[in-house]
Amino acid sequence: MSDEKKPWVLVSNISKDTNPQDLERIAPQITALVDEWQSQGRIMWSGAFxxxxxxxxxxxxxxxxxxxxxxxxxxxxxxxxxxYLYQWDAMPLLSILSK
Structure with a gap:
């Protein structure tokens, strides 16, 4: 595995059989995970389609x-x-912005 930083894309979608209580249960955990990532000085852009x-x-x-x-x-x-997680072969925009 390489120590080189690369852009990654995490795509998520709500399953058809998901109920609102499941979403309410995981939302704070996802927020905490993203907060943990960003508290280490890392950038993450996210949003809904x-x-x-x-x-x-x-x-x-x-x-x-x-x-x-x-x-x-x-x-x-x-x-x-x-x-799904994908390695994104796009311009390293996050590297430029984090400098």
Whole structure:
């Protein structure tokens, strides 16, 4: 695994059988996970799509850091959300902005 930081994209969507109580239960945990990430001086952009069931978060990390973040996210969201992590081969915008 490389120590090089790369942009990553985490795409999530609400499962059809998800109930509102499940979303209320995981929302504070997701917020805490993002707060933990950002408290370490890291940038993460996130937001919902217009369809109101999907969202995307973009962040920069090494492959190991991205996998660790994804594992924590998976532990929170398993059975409630569908989620996918992709390495994004786009311009390293977050690197430029963090300087």
């Amino acid at each position: 217009d369809n109101q069931v999907s969202s995307m978060a973009v962040f920069e990390a090494t492959e190991q850091e991205a996998k660790e973040f994804f594992k924590k996210y998976e532990n929170i969201c398993s059975g409630v959300l569908g989620y």
